[in-house]
Amino acid sequence: MANIIDTHSHLADPKFDNDRHDVIRRAQEDGIVAMIAVADTLRSIDDVVDLARQYDVIYPTAGIHCHYAESTLDSDIEQLKNILHRTSDIVAVGETGIDLFYGKDTLVRQTQLFETHVKLSLEFGLPLVIHCRDAEQYILDILSRYPDATGVFHCFSGNDIFCRQVVDIGFYVSFSGIVTFKNAEQIRKAVLSAPVDKILVETDCPYLAPQGYRGNRNEPSYILKTVECIAETLQLPFEDVARKTTENARILFGIGR
Ligand SMILES: [Zn+2]
Ligand SMILES: [Zn+2]
Numbered sequence: 001m002a003n004i005i006d007t008h009s010h011l012a013d014p015k016f017d018n019d020r021h022d023v024i025r026r027a028q029e030d031g032i033v034a035m036i037a038v039a040d041t042l043r044s045i046d047d048v049v050d051l052a053r054q055y056d057v058i059y060p061t062a063g064i065h066c067h068y069a070e071s072t073l074d075s076d077i078e079q080l081k082n083i084l085h086r087t088s089d090i091v092a093v094g095e096t097g098i099d100l101f102y103g104k105d106t107l108v109r110q111t112q113l114f115e116t117h118v119k120l121s122l123e124f125g126l127p128l129v130i131h132c133r134d135a136e137q138y139i140l141d142i143l144s145r146y147p148d149a150t151g152v153f154h155c156f157s158g159n160d161i162f163c164r165q166v167v168d169i170g171f172y173v174s175f176s177g178i179v180t181f182k183n184a185e186q187i188r189k190a191v192l193s194a195p196v197d198k199i200l201v202e203t204d205c206p207y208l209a210p211q212g213y214r215g216n217r218n219e220p221s222y223i224l225k226t227v228e229c230i231a232e233t234l235q236l237p238f239e240d241v242a243r244k245t246t247e248n249a250r251i252l253f254g255i256g257r
Helices: 020-029 042-054 076-087 102-126 135-143 160-168 185-195 220-234 238-253
Strands: 004-010 032-037 058-062 091-100 128-133 151-153 172-175 199-201
Touching: 004 199, 004 220, 004 238, 020 032, 020 220, 032 042, 032 220, 032 238, 042 058, 042 076, 058 076, 076 102, 091 102, 091 135, 091 151, 102 135, 128 135, 128 199, 135 160, 151 238, 160 185, 160 220, 172 185, 199 220, 199 238, 220 238
Parallel strands: 004 032, 032 058, 058 091, 091 128, 128 151, 151 172, 172 199
Antiparallel strands: none
């Protein structure tokens, strides 16, 4: 049986409201031994923390997504800080980052909010879950000012050169179902350029279902397809990729130690 950690799932998303319990049970039956439930708003932090209390295979994060940079108030940041103070089971700060695909007009606010998260991650000794879209250099520039920061670039979709840069500053790269897409040659090249001890896997469910499930709602069980694809790309046995990425996730998020 597989032994895999889904390092990025939005299990609190309303798309799971009707069958969340079944989705989580199916994942466990398929050998998904842990799932990081990622928050993207203040409200969703409460939801993922609640979920983690119901299921011992679920680990919550806390953060406010860059999509909400414009509407995030100072009082929201205070609240985020309070949550981090009083909730010891949170395993990461995020997701956070910069997304210029959605428009450059909010870059200043996104940058401020991201930097706030970086500082929080250092203050609380937690890794960052970074969302990076069309903003590679902006994010690397900010991180270069915080050499002690660590974490993961989630849903990695850059090329092999960016992948090396990410790994060189001590961060992990997490591959999602998009690595399985026919036209994802560039991402598979990035897989080849990453040291195996820096690779994580994720679904980013309910989004980004892998090849074979495209157009459907994604769920943690489908991560098997992603691990299969990475194993093929690296020409390693499936079990080795599963075991290694799980080990990496345990180290980064401090799970099961
Ligand atoms: Zn994201
Ligand atoms: Zn996400």
